[in-house]
Amino acid sequence: MQLRQLVRGTLDWARLEQVAQxxxxxxxxxxxxxEFMNADNWLSTPMVVDDDLFVKVISRQNTLVHVLFTTGRNLGAFTAGTEGFFEGYQxxxxxxxxxxxxxxxMRELGVSAPAPIEAFEVDGLxxxxxxxxxxxxxxxxxxERDATQQAPQLFSALRTLHDEGLAHGDLRGENVLIHQGGLYFIDATNVAADARDDARAYDVASALASLSPLIGPAQSVEAALIYYSIAELLEARRFLDFVAIRPDYDFAAATLKGEIEKRAADPDAPVGW
Ligand SMILES: Nc1ncnc2c1ncn2[C@@H]1O[C@H](COP(=O)(O)OP(=O)(O)O)[C@@H](O)[C@H]1O
Ligand SMILES: [Mg+2]
Incomplete structure (x- = not known):
């Protein structure tokens, strides 16, 4: 079996029918x-039921991929000079x-996310x-205009999670949805309660990396500074190279790091947002 086939682990119809049943x-x-979403997904088979339920079916293979990704990300964390802090699920x-x-x-804390309904098990899924x-x-x-409008909301929501000791763990463009003008965090697979400071710094790095191609590195840093101190951005900076290796991010790590350094060199300058 080819690796691609193994990791994507398409579910056969019989098992999906059991879930539908x-x-x-x-x-x-x-x-x-x-309706199945046409997303080519590694971590779940997402589907929409009667236009009112969003259902994620998670197979054993999906959890293996998750463990694999988690291991890779923990290795990446090592390269950023810290122990791994991502948890895998078996x-x-x-x-x-x-x-x-x-x-x-997240919703209890006032961070918008789709309303959670339930989790259950069907035949090992x-x-x-x-x-x-x-x-x-x-x-x-x-x-660019809409992203500029949302940027402070992104860091504000993140700040709320972080102040409560949580971390999102997989913040990137497709895991933040804008619905009716509001910002929703989805894909909370890696959200950790009592997360370590490293996990929060990684979140901030991921948010900066996601915004940077949309509104530019300088503006991204200014938006972050509304809610985060320059010391916190310097912590996040450590993770930017590691975030940059991931295929789902496309930003200029060096420029972004330069912007943070520039800001750090002049800590008393007012936030330019
Ligand atoms: N509640 C929802 N309603 C509508 N679409 C959603 C919802 N949650 C996620 N999606 C869409 O489905 C995609 C996959 O969902 P996600 O939770 O990220 O799954 P995965 O863990 O497999 O990445 C998202 O990128 C988004 O486009
Ligand atoms: Mg996702």
Whole structure:
């Protein structure tokens, strides 16, 4: 079997039908419409049920990929001079339940996220059910103007999580959705309660890296400085090279680091937002 096939681990229809059956019973749907998202996804099979439920089906293979990614990211953390701080999950139901709880926790803190509904298990598959957001743009898709408008919200939401000891762990353009003008954090698979300072610095680095191609490195740093101190941005700076290696980010790490250094050299300059 080719590695690609192994890691993507497409689920066979029989198993997906079992999930659909379970959903029809649990939500008392006689006729149910299931649409698969055309996302080519490594970590789950996402689907939309009757335009009101967003369902993520997590297989054993998805959890293995998660462990693999986690190991890779922990190695990356080592290169940034810190111990690994990402947790892996062995079991699909555990992974679904973790995301459900993390989503609940974020909402309790006032950070917007799709309403969590439930997590359950069908034949070894983890199933996570969330409110479906019918219309949104991901942060990565925003125009410069819209991204500029959202940038402070991004750091404000992150600050809220961080002040409560949480970290998101996988902040990037496609995991932040803009729905009805508000910013929603999704994909809370890696959200950690009692996260270490390193995990928070990594979040800030990821947020800067996601915003930078949209609004430029200088503006990204100014937006971050509304909620984070220059000392915190210097911590985040350590992770920028590591974030830059990841294929889902496309930003100029050197320029961004230069902007942070420039700011650090003049700590009393007012925040230019
Ligand atoms: N509640 C939701 N409503 C509508 N679309 C969503 C919702 N949550 C996620 N999506 C879309 O589905 C994609 C995959 O979801 P995500 O939670 O990121 O899964 P994965 O862990 O597999 O990356 C997202 O990038 C987003 O486009
Ligand atoms: Mg995702």
């Amino acid at each position: 379970a959903l029809a019973e649990r939500y008392d749907r006689q006729e149910m419409r299931v 079991n699909p139901y555990e992974m679904a339940r973790h995301e459900l709880h993390a989503t609940e926790r 983890g199933v996570l059910v969330l409110e479906y957001l019918p219309e949104y743009e991901s942060l990565g898709q925003l125009s």
